Amino acid sequence: MTIVSNPRQNHLLDALLASEYDRLSPDLHLVTLPLGQVLYESGEQLHYVYFPTTAIISMLYVMEDGASAEIAIVGNEGVLGISIFMGGDTTPSRAVVQSAGFGYRLKATLIKSEFNRAGPVQRLLLRYTQALITQMAQTAVCNRHHTVEQQLCRWLLLSLDRLASNELSMTQELIANMLGVRREGVTEAAKKLQEAGLIKYSRGKITVIDRPELEVLCCECYGVVKQEFDRLLPSLHGIAK
Amino acid sequence: MTIVSNPRQNHLLDALLASEYDRLSPDLHLVTLPLGQVLYESGEQLHYVYFPTTAIISMLYVMEDGASAEIAIVGNEGVLGISIFMGGDTTPSRAVVQSAGFGYRLKATLIKSEFNRAGPVQRLLLRYTQALITQMAQTAVCNRHHTVEQQLCRWLLLSLDRLASNELSMTQELIANMLGVRREGVTEAAKKLQEAGLIKYSRGKITVIDRPELEVLCCECYGVVKQEFDRLLPSLHGIAK
DNA sequence: TTGTGTCTGTACGGCGCCGTACATTAATAC
DNA sequence: GTATTAATGTACGGCGCCGTACAGACACAA
Numbered sequence: 001m002t003i004v005s006n007p008r009q010n011h012l013l014d015a016l017l018a019s020e021y022d023r024l025s026p027d028l029h030l031v032t033l034p035l036g037q038v039l040y041e042s043g044e045q046l047h048y049v050y051f052p053t054t055a056i057i058s059m060l061y062v063m064e065d066g067a068s069a070e071i072a073i074v075g076n077e078g079v080l081g082i083s084i085f086m087g088g089d090t091t092p093s094r095a096v097v098q099s100a101g102f103g104y105r106l107k108a109t110l111i112k113s114e115f116n117r118a119g120p121v122q123r124l125l126l127r128y129t130q131a132l133i134t135q136m137a138q139t140a141v142c143n144r145h146h147t148v149e150q151q152l153c154r155w156l157l158l159s160l161d162r163l164a165s166n167e168l169s170m171t172q173e174l175i176a177n178m179l180g181v182r183r184e185g186v187t188e189a190a191k192k193l194q195e196a197g198l199i200k201y202s203r204g205k206i207t208v209i210d211r212p213e214l215e216v217l218c219c220e221c222y223g224v225v226k227q228e229f230d231r232l233l234p235s236l237h238g239i240a241k
Numbered sequence: 242m243t244i245v246s247n248p249r250q251n252h253l254l255d256a257l258l259a260s261e262y263d264r265l266s267p268d269l270h271l272v273t274l275p276l277g278q279v280l281y282e283s284g285e286q287l288h289y290v291y292f293p294t295t296a297i298i299s300m301l302y303v304m305e306d307g308a309s310a311e312i313a314i315v316g317n318e319g320v321l322g323i324s325i326f327m328g329g330d331t332t333p334s335r336a337v338v339q340s341a342g343f344g345y346r347l348k349a350t351l352i353k354s355e356f357n358r359a360g361p362v363q364r365l366l367l368r369y370t371q372a373l374i375t376q377m378a379q380t381a382v383c384n385r386h387h388t389v390e391q392q393l394c395r396w397l398l399l400s401l402d403r404l405a406s407n408e409l410s411m412t413q414e415l416i417a418n419m420l421g422v423r424r425e426g427v428t429e430a431a432k433k434l435q436e437a438g439l440i441k442y443s444r445g446k447i448t449v450i451d452r453p454e455l456e457v458l459c460c461e462c463y464g465v466v467k468q469e470f471d472r473l474l475p476s477l478h479g480i481a482k
Numbered sequence: 483t484t485g486t487g488t489c490t491g492t493a494c495g496g497c498g499c500c501g502t503a504c505a506t507t508a509a510t511a512c
Numbered sequence: 513g514t515a516t517t518a519a520t521g522t523a524c525g526g527c528g529c530c531g532t533a534c535a536g537a538c539a540c541a542a
């Protein structure tokens with residue numbers, strides 16, 4: 001079998017100059033990320049950053065009573081574990097693999113020393129962090145004002161942007177956990193979308209058929225986040241190599 | 242009249258070493274921040290960072306239909322305008338003075354070059370940024386799961402922590418805008434708290450009487466944020482000078 | 483004192499989501 | 513093919529907040 005994964009599939013790594021990439025690449029280790037794997041537990045010391053290539057990671061906060069809510073998602077556009085270079089070494093949230101796939105991990109000490117060179121890598125990571133902040137802020141807004149249906153659209157679009165295909169492996173139960181709502185609420189919203197011909201789903205597989213229409217039905221939150229990622233990280237579109 | 246404000250009243254500035262403080266202080270300019278003043282408009286280029294001393298600033302997102310939601314608040318524990326050193330230069334949110342008072346502002350170019358020295362100031366600002374991220378994340382969680390009453394408690398406590406007194410000048414209408422709920426919802430919640438003897442209010446003045454009990458009634462979100470600020474910025478308690 | 487505007491209190495129908503319970507259908511194992 | 517489990521569908525009462533409307537109450541100015 002040939003190599004199915006390559007660090008450059010991650011947009012941040014792909015945006016690095018050759019000199020920096022070559023410095024880091026020997027220490028980037030491929031990891032398989034199965035659905036449901038917990039990469040960080042709340043409050044735990046972080047030992048690695050993860051650069052997803054085909055996997056998607058969900059950052060979520062789990063409350064004392066077990067209820068949860070997603071804070072942000074990280075896919076091939078970014079990196080998981082910003083607290084390491086931000087200086088906190090840990091966060092009160094959990095990180096779980098939301099969509100199985102691959103990623104590359106790098107030891108905390110190594111990303112820290114790279115960050116501390118205060119060069120292009122630092123600038124890139126900080127810009128990404130700001131984009132992530134926008135995503136979190138917009139999640140707060142969306143949770144306050146929008147319906148489950150709108151939030152489902154946002155969630156599907158955000159996930160889709162981080163995948164190669166238009167199909168996601170995801171039960172409604174898991175989506176409900178991410179959004180912090182009842183599973184039945186997701187069922188109803190998904191049914192509506194299916195009846196409208198925007199998606200098709202069955203037992204843990206969701207296929208997006210009409211993406212443009214999904215964007216129409218979605219609240220503005222998706223667009224705000226997307227625009228901000230595009231603005232802050234234009235390299236995601238191959239401008240810088 | 243004597244000087245009523247001093248940059249060291251801001252905890253971040255206070256945590257600086259003398260050498261760094263002396264470098265910055267000539268460029269720190271005192272500004273009065275009246276209630277309601279808009280410091281940043283959504284999407285606008287930022288020209289200054291603000292270090293509040295007695296004022297409190299609210300970061301909020303205003304939607305297309307005019308509805309709003311608070312993302313985070315910044316008081317004497319922090320700094321407004323992180324996008325400047327994070328590299329984005331702007332954010333999709335608005336910054337409004339939520340509680341009148343004073344602050345010091347510093348030109349964007351100056352904070353940037355200070356940040357780019359990649360020394361203790363950078364580390365401090367990044368740790369603060371991580372604390373701010375926690376606040377935003379927890380706002381998302383709180384919006385999803387908690388009642389208006391609980392959120393009001395959280396909001397009061399967060400504001401109180403950033404003020405010298407136990408009295409805030411704030412109409413219920415404004416609080417409602419921050420929380421992104423109806424004014425009537427705030428009225429009802431506030432009435433309950435008053436009847437329970439935790440607060441007293443009248444026409445834009447709110448006095449907190451029983452703070453411990455307020456913490457009991459509050460959801461866990463306040464505690465999580467508070468703990469994270471204390472953990473990341475212990476200098477706020479005078480450990481580092 | 484009287485007016486005027488601001489702030490707070492109260493009420494009512496409606497909607498969205500919750501909690502709960504259980505039925506149905508598809509995949510998997512034996 | 514049959515049993516078992518996982519995933520999805522449906523139903524129903526209840527609660528919290530919304531949108532709207534309007535009534536008091538207080539502050540300040542004329």
